[in-house]
Amino acid sequence: MLGLYVHIPYCKSICYYCDFPKRVFLDYDKYIDHLEKEYDKYNLTYDTVYIGGGTPSSLPIESVKRLISFLPDAKEFTFECNPNDISTELLEAIKSKVTRISLGVQTFDNQKLKEIGRTHTEEDINKSIELIKKYDFDLNIDMMYGLPNQSVKSVNDDLVKLIDIHPDHISYYSLILEEKSVFGKRQYKNALNLLTQEEDSALYLLVREHLKKNRYIHYEISNFCLEGKESLHNLKYWSNQEYIGIGMGAASYYSDSRYQNDLTVNGYYKGVLSTETITDTDKMFYHLMLGFRLVNGVSVSNFTKMFGKSMFEVYPNLNDLINDLLIIEDDIIKPTEKGLLLNNEIMLHLMED
Amino acid sequence: MIKGDFMKLDKKQILERQKRIRNFSIIAHIDHGKSTLADRIIELTGAVSKRDMKAQLLDSMDLERERGITIKLNAVQLEYNALDGETYIFHLIDTPGHVDFAYEVSRSLAACEGAVLVIDASQGVEAQTLANVYLALDNDLEIVPVINKIDLPSAEPERVRDEIEEVIGLPSDEAPLVSAKDGIGIQEVLEMAIKEFPAPVGDPDEPLQALIFDSYFDQYRGVIPYIRVFNGTIKKGDEIKMMATNAVFEVIDVGTYTPIEKKKDYLGPGDVGFLTASIKSIQYVRVGDTITGASNPAKEPLPGYREMKPMVFCGLFPVDAAKYEDLRDALEKLKLNDAALVFEAETSQALGFGFRTGFLGLLHMEIVQERLEREFNLDIIATAPSVIYKVHTKKEGILDIENPAQMPAVDMIDKIEEPMVKTTIMTPNDYVGVVMELCQGKRGIYVDMNYIDQNRVSLRYEMPLSEIVFDFFDRLKSSTKGYASFDYELMGYREANLVKMDILLNAEVIDALSVIVHKDFAYQRGHTITVKLKKAIPRQQFEVPVQAALGNKIIARTNIKALRKNVLAKCYGGDVSRKKKLLEKQKEGKKRMKAVGSVEVPQEAFMAVLNVNDDN
Numbered sequence: 003m004l005g006l007y008v009h010i011p012y013c014k015s016i017c018y019y020c021d022f023p024k025r026v027f028l029d030y031d032k033y034i035d036h037l038e039k040e041y042d043k044y045n046l047t048y049d050t051v052y053i054g055g056g057t058p059s060s061l062p063i064e065s066v067k068r069l070i071s072f073l074p075d076a077k078e079f080t081f082e083c084n085p086n087d088i089s090t091e092l093l094e095a096i097k098s099k100v101t102r103i104s105l106g107v108q109t110f111d112n113q114k115l116k117e118i119g120r121t122h123t124e125e126d127i128n129k130s131i132e133l134i135k136k137y138d139f140d141l142n143i144d145m146m147y148g149l150p151n152q153s154v155k156s157v158n159d160d161l162v163k164l165i166d167i168h169p170d171h172i173s174y175y176s177l178i179l180e181e182k183s184v185f186g187k188r189q190y191k192n193a194l195n196l197l198t199q200e201e202d203s204a205l206y207l208l209v210r211e212h213l214k215k216n217r218y219i220h221y222e223i224s225n226f227c228l229e230g231k232e233s234l235h236n237l238k239y240w241s242n243q244e245y246i247g248i249g250m251g252a253a254s255y256y257s258d259s260r261y262q263n264d265l266t267v268n269g270y271y272k273g274v275l276s277t278e279t280i281t282d283t284d285k286m287f288y289h290l291m292l293g294f295r296l297v298n299g300v301s302v303s304n305f306t307k308m309f310g311k312s313m314f315e316v317y318p319n320l321n322d323l324i325n326d327l328l329i330i331e332d333d334i335i336k337p338t339e340k341g342l343l344l345n346n347e348i349m350l351h352l353m354e355d
Numbered sequence: 356m357i358k359g360d361f362m363k364l365d366k367k368q369i370l371e372r373q374k375r376i377r378n379f380s381i382i383a384h385i386d387h388g389k390s391t392l393a394d395r396i397i398e399l400t401g402a403v404s405k406r407d408m409k410a411q412l413l414d415s416m417d418l419e420r421e422r423g424i425t426i427k428l429n430a431v432q433l434e435y436n437a438l439d440g441e442t443y444i445f446h447l448i449d450t451p452g453h454v455d456f457a458y459e460v461s462r463s464l465a466a467c468e469g470a471v472l473v474i475d476a477s478q479g480v481e482a483q484t485l486a487n488v489y490l491a492l493d494n495d496l497e498i499v500p501v502i503n504k505i506d507l508p509s510a511e512p513e514r515v516r517d518e519i520e521e522v523i524g525l526p527s528d529e530a531p532l533v534s535a536k537d538g539i540g541i542q543e544v545l546e547m548a549i550k551e552f553p554a555p556v557g558d559p560d561e562p563l564q565a566l567i568f569d570s571y572f573d574q575y576r577g578v579i580p581y582i583r584v585f586n587g588t589i590k591k592g593d594e595i596k597m598m599a600t601n602a603v604f605e606v607i608d609v610g611t612y613t614p615i616e617k618k619k620d621y622l623g624p625g626d627v628g629f630l631t632a633s634i635k636s637i638q639y640v641r642v643g644d645t646i647t648g649a650s651n652p653a654k655e656p657l658p659g660y661r662e663m664k665p666m667v668f669c670g671l672f673p674v675d676a677a678k679y680e681d682l683r684d685a686l687e688k689l690k691l692n693d694a695a696l697v698f699e700a701e702t703s704q705a706l707g708f709g710f711r712t713g714f715l716g717l718l719h720m721e722i723v724q725e726r727l728e729r730e731f732n733l734d735i736i737a738t739a740p741s742v743i744y745k746v747h748t749k750k751e752g753i754l755d756i757e758n759p760a761q762m763p764a765v766d767m768i769d770k771i772e773e774p775m776v777k778t779t780i781m782t783p784n785d786y787v788g789v790v791m792e793l794c795q796g797k798r799g800i801y802v803d804m805n806y807i808d809q810n811r812v813s814l815r816y817e818m819p820l821s822e823i824v825f826d827f828f829d830r831l832k833s834s835t836k837g838y839a840s841f842d843y844e845l846m847g848y849r850e851a852n853l854v855k856m857d858i859l860l861n862a863e864v865i866d867a868l869s870v871i872v873h874k875d876f877a878y879q880r881g882h883t884i885t886v887k888l889k890k891a892i893p894r895q896q897f898e899v900p901v902q903a904a905l906g907n908k909i910i911a912r913t914n915i916k917a918l919r920k921n922v923l924a925k926c927y928g929g930d931v932s933r934k935k936k937l938l939e940k941q942k943e944g945k946k947r948m949k950a951v952g953s954v955e956v957p958q959e960a961f962m963a964v965l966n967v968n969d970d971n
Contacts, residue, residue, distance in 0.1 A: 007928050175924045199894070199919035206920070224924050239927055253929035260932045278932050291935065295926055345922040346938065347896070353942045 003049040004256070005238040008037065008073065009249030010055040011267070018119040019146075021180035023251035023265050024056040030065040033250075036271055038072050040248040048246070050235035051076040051099075057106075059087035067095050078234040080104055080142070085122040088130035093137055102140040102233075104173075105130065110163045111156050114149045118177075119184065131167055140231060142171035147205050149177055150185075150194040157205060161212045168216075170231040174209050175224050176202050203343050210339075223295045223342055240292045242285070255280075282309070286316055291349050294328070299336025317352045327351075369559045369588070369623045376625040377552045378446040378583065379496075380464055382487035383473035388503040391535035392473055392544070393428075396447060397614060399541055400433035429569055430466075430581050430627050432611035435545050443549055446583075446611075446627035448568070458661055458715075462568040462643045464494040465659055466583035466627060469552030471544060472500045472525075476510035476532075480518045486840045488523055489781065499547045500527050506534040524808070555585075557624025562653040563587030563595070565622070565646040570637065572691035576607075578634040582646060583627045585657060590621040594649035595632065598656040602639040603649045604632035637694045663695045665713025667720055667824045668757050670701055670738035670867065671727070672709030674949055678733060679708050685731035686710060689723060696723060701758065705867040705951045706736060711757055717824060736949050738867045738961050742820045745772040745848050760866035762855040765906050771871075772848035774820040777802070780831065781813050782839035789834045790814060797822035798873065818843075819851065821871070856881055856910075858888070859902040863952040867961065881911035891960040894918040899954055 012028040051073055058081055061069070073079075080102040083092075088105075109115060110124045134141055145164065147157045164172065179196055180186050197205070210220055218226040222240060225233065238245050247254045250270040253262040264274035280288075286309050293300035305313045313335070314320050324330060327341035327348050341348060383389040433445040450463040464470065470491040474484055491498055500519050502512045512532050519527035531547055533540035569581040582589075589595065593606045610618040611628035622628050634640055642663065645656035673682045690696045697713040714720040720740060727733050746754045746762065747769040756762055778799075782790050791801070794816045802815035823843065831839050856877055858868035868888075872880050881903030888901045896918055903911040923934055948955040 178924060200916070203919040223922060223926075236927060239931065245928060247928050251929060253931070255928070255931070262929060262932070284935075287935070288931065291938070292926065292931065343920050343922060344896070344918060346941070347918070347921055349938050350941055350945065353938065354945075 004046055005050040005052065005235045005243070005245035006041075006048040006074070006076070007235075007245060007247040007249075007252055008051065008053045008058075008069070009247065009252040010053060010058040010061060010069075011250045012055060012060055013057045014060050015121055016119065016184060018117075018184040019177055019180065020184075021182040021186070022056065025267065028267070030061060032271075033267070034065060034068055037069070037248055041072065044246055044248075046246065048074055049077045050238065051079045052235040053080065054082045054104075057082065057084050057087065059083035059092060063091055063095055066092065070096055070099050073099065075099055076101075078102055078140075080233070080235060082106065083130075085126040085130040088133050090133065093133065093139075097137060097139075100139065102142065102171075103134055104142040104144065105134070105169075106144045108144065108146045109149060109152075109156070109160050111149075111152075111159065114152055114156065117150055118146075140171065141169040142173060142233065143167070143169045145172060145174045146177055147174065147209060148197045148202060150196075154205070154208075157208065158212075161209065165212075165216045168228075171225070171227040171233060172213065172218065173225050174213075176206065206343065207339070220297050222297065223345060240295050242289045242292050285309070286313075287349075287352075290317070290352065294337050294341070294345060294348050297336065297342070299328070299334050301333050302330070302335055303333050319351050319354055323348060323351060366559055372444070373557070373559075373623065373625045374554045375441055376444045376446070376555055377469065377548050378448065378467045378555060378625065378627055379469035379471055379499075379548055379552055380448045380450050380467050380491075381471045381473060382450070382491060384475070384478070384481040384484040384487070387473050387475040387478065387481075387484070388535045389473050392471070392501070392503060392533065392541075393447065393449070395535050395538055395541045396445075396545065397428075397431060397433060400435045400445065400545070427571075427612040427616065427629075428614050430612060430629075431614045432617075432627065433613070435549075437549055438546060439549075443545075445545070445548065448627065458663065459569070459642050460490060461494060462566065462659065464491060464496060465643075465657075466566055466568045467494075467496060468555060469497040469499065469548060471548065472498050473503050473533075473535075474500060474515055474519065476502045476504045476512045476515050477507050479511075479515045480522045481837075485523065485838070486781075488525075489840075497552050498525060499544070499551050500525055500530040501533050501540075501544055501547075502530055503533045503535055505532045505539070506537050522810070555625030557584070557586045559586075559588050559623045561586040562651050563589055563593075563646065563648045564653045564657055565589060566657050567597075567640060567642055567644045567646060569642065570640045570692075570694070572637065573631075576631045576633065578637050578640045578691075579629050579631055580634075580640045580646070581627070581629055582622070584622050584624055586624055586653070587648065588621045588623045589630065589646070595630075595646050596649045596652055597639050597641070597644055598647055598652070599641050599644040599660060599662070600639055604634055604639075607631045607633060637691060641694060663715060665695060665697050665715060667714050667716055667740045668711055668742065669714075669720060669740045670703060670706070670709055670758065671698075671712050671724075672703065672706040672736045672738070672867075672949070674734040674736055674946065676707050681731065682710065682727070682733055682735065685727055685733060686712070688731075689726060693723075695719065703738075703760065703867045705865045706738070706949060709736075717826075717828065734946065736867075736958055736961060739870060740824045741871070742774050742824060744774075744853070744871060747772070759855055759869035759871045762869075762871065765854070770850050771853040772850050773853060775817055775846050775849045776820045776823065776843040777846045778816050778818055778823070778841055778843045779813060780816070780839055780841040781807065781811055782835055783810055784812055786835040786839060787812055787814065790831065790839060793827075793830055793834060794818060797827060817846065819849075820845070854905055856884075857904045858884060859900070859904060859909075860888075860892075860952055860954045860956070861897075861899050862902075864904075865951055865956075867951070877905055878910055881905075885911045885913045888960055889913045889915050892954065892956055893948075895954055 011024045013024045013026055079100050081096055081100045082104045084106050107127050108120060110127060112123050185194060213226045214220055217228060220226050221232055244255050246256060250267050251263055251265045258280045259277055260280055261275050261277040264270045327338060327344055328335055329338050381389045381393055429449045431447045433447060435443045435445055437443050448463050448466055450460045472488060474480060502515050504510055505512055516527045516530060519525050531540045531543035533544060564586040565582040565584045567580045567582055570578055572578050589609055591606055591608055594603060595606055596603050608618050608631045609622050609628060610616060643660040647653045673679055686698050695715045698710040701709055701711040724737055727735055741757060741759060744756045746756050748754060748763055748767050749769055780790055797818055799816035799818040802817055805813045807813050831841060852874040853871050854874050854877060856870050856872050857864045885901045885903050892915055894916060898917045899915040901913050901915060902909050926934055948957045
């Protein structure tokens with residue numbers, strides 16, 4: 003079945019590393035009007051819903067209620083939040099449909115939080131988790147390593163605190179200098195002391211090690227979970243399945259077409275789209291490009307069943323990568339640890355003539 | 356020559372018409388309005404309507420195809436009804452403008468008696484203004500200065516008039532004030548041309564002497580020379596001889612471009628036009644050569660002929676080995692219109708099959724490279740430019756080595772001689788020090804210095820050709836704000852303490868990266884090159900040592916660390932399409948790299964071995 007993504011491009015303040023579509027000023031009612039119209043246009047059924055942003059939790063409670071009311075029930079319904087917005091009022095408003103909360107933490111280090119433009123503190127994080135735990139939500143925590151001038155000790159401290167909380171799901175990313183972010187535009191990029199490739203890969207492996215040691219399953223390049231707690235919605239992306247995205251900048255994959263709403267509010271209201279028609283060749287490519295992000299890779303026989311050809315026939319260069327970036331275990335072909343770090347190299351190699 | 360049965364040409368008629376001919380070129384600093392003025396003159400006097408003019412300037416090729424007419428704008432014959440009641444015949448000759456092609460510029464100017472010097476009324480006299488004036492003076496041309504762009508609010512014609520007198524030293528009180536854009540003053544320019552430029556001298560009865568100053572290739576009619584007749588006449592059926600090669604041809608047609616091709620009965624002294632003679636190969640049509648009669652040849656050729664020898668060489672290799680034939684075809688096509696381009700097949704251990712290509716200079720090389728990429732859609736790797744060394748070996752005599760990789764082993768070499776050039780650099784006084792420093796840094800030996808006038812100095816240096824092939828011209832221009840100009844002439848070979856420096860990637864010698872350096876500079880160059888290569892070559896899936904070596908001795912070394920991380924951390928709904936595009940872009944980038952041994956090397960790396968000036 004389809005997944006539904008809902009984009010709320012609203013934030014109270016902008017974090018310095020972020021290049022997602024968002025604004026600090028939004029006419030909530032007008033925006034939700036359009037969301038509802040767009041949703042109704044589709045008339046489809048979904049088994050996962052994901053409300054992302056921006057900071058959906060920063061919407062006024064009335065708007066949150068309105069949003070929740072027209073969106074469908076789903077097996078998994080995720081709502082993205084910032085620690086400062088977590089209140090009994092909010093949690094009460096969403097509990098009827100939301101099954102899963104995704105909390106933007108990034109780090110527990112107050113100094114680092116300030117440096118990256120986050121407006122909450124470690125205390126806020128802890129308070130919000132206490133509240134969340136009173137309810138029956140699954141919890142995901144978003145974390146980041148490689149923050150400007152961050153020490154290895156700081157990362158280790160984060161990991162310890164994270165394990166203490168023991169959320170159901172963890173997304174752990176390295177700080178990327180995005181051109182369209184505040185960091186990207188600043189004059190003193192060099193002062194950020196961004197990670198070298200060696201440091202980055204070392205920290206990545208450190209995080210992975212530590213989480214695995216503590217019962218977390220590493221199931222996608224940047225995603226970890228306790229048993230049975232994978233993000234069902236996101237798995238649709240990585241299994242090259244269809245989904246609908248509504249809202250400014252939201253992307254959809256439906257009916258052999260990948261398309262995205264305009265990245266400006268007015269463009270979105272006008273219905274401006276960018277599209278890519280998906281051919282069978284594209285489907286095969288995406289199947290592997292996305293599938294190899296999963297630690298458990300993809301099934302060889304499934305590929306043949308879906309596309310009528312063996313993946314080794316379609317991509318003869320695959321053979322070069324076996325026992326280097328990829329490994330085969332029975333019917334499964336999956337990335338090695340090196341293959342996780344050099345994931346782009348896999349597809350680049352397949353693209354060579 | 357077919358005796359007897361030819362058209363009788365009335366000598367009196369020829370001489371009378373000759374008096375009404377004026378041959379000139381338009382010279383100017385860039386963007387001062389040379390092209391616009393040329394357009395206006397052609398519009399006013401040419402045989403083409405204003406509407407067609409616009410079309411032909413932009414799409415002369417299309418026009419040729421669609422309407423089956425030939426239009427050429429390099430040397431145009433125009434008719435002008437002057438104020439004195441006479442009809443004058445102008446030949447307006449266009450000139451290319453870079454020191455690589457200085458010889459061709461000088462031959463085009465040699466075909467003229469005058470030059471119209473265009474100066475922007477708001478910018479005034481600038482660097483190229485002067486350079487062009489000197490070139491015209493060197494060719495004994497009369498110069499008519501013209502002050503253009505008087506339509507601009509910032510125009511200061513009177514100030515510029517003073518500048519012309521004071522800075523150039525030309526009388527300017529009669530210089531016409533012109534707005535080529537608005538069509539003002541054009542007629543005045545032409546009247547001045549009549550008054551100031553002499554009619555061509557020459558005797559139609561003397562043996563034929565016609566100067567070739569340009570040419571082009573026509574797929575049906577062969578190579579077509581542009582000629583200026585100095586003495587004698589030339590007409591259909593004549594048997595002509597190229598004096599530089601003694602090649603003989605029969606003339607099929609002669610004519611001019613108005614700018615439409617127009618066949619004529621004859622071309623006499625002072626005429627500028629073309630001839631067709633089914634000439635298949637460009638080697639017979641050499642710029643600066645003299646065409647004369649086969650049976651009654653002139654005693655001497657016209658002065659100034661020089662063989663256009665390639666001065667700079669580089670290796671050209673297709674990134675995709677399968678495109679070798681395409682590259683060869685492309686080079687052959689380019690050569691049709693470019694006599695100076697030479698090439699021969701070459702094999703490189705590192706780069707496969709390609710061509711060692713010779714050019715007149717660095718700009719020529721860049722133009723050819725760009726045309727190969729744009730017009731012929733070829734991804735090519737060009738190795739560093741080099742020159743021909745004479746290597747005196749112990750056992751094999753003297754070898755001409757162009758390709759550093761072909762250098763014999765050190766113990767087999769007696770001595771190495773390198774080509775030297777005599778350079779003449781003209782610079783304003785202010786920059787003498789800077790120029791001298793530049794030349795000394797290039798192993799230049801000072802010859803002398805002369806004052807051209809109170810503002811300019813002419814410096815002469817003997818320098819190794821290898822030291823100027825890369826960036827001497829650019830550095831000269833940038834350190835003198837564009838005011839300096841230079842010319843160079845091959846002056847023979849001289850022994851020097853030269854060695855071959857090898858570059859190794861991943862412990863393999865990469866022949867395409869080898870360079871020949873002066874021993875004293877080897878360590879420094881080795882260090883610079885390895886550092887540059889480290890920056891230019893992207894991380895591979897393994898660590899790559901980069902080394903510079905003289906024979907077996909490693910003189911510099913650095914390492915390119917292995918690729919550790921190349922992954923997109925987040926890939927959610929909106930990232931999917933974008934990621935595919937990113938991968939495609941990365942793949943395109945890789946395509947432009949050549950697998951050299953086991954390392955993927957981009958084009959920039961091959962040029963990295965040259966960047967001597969980035970030593971700081």
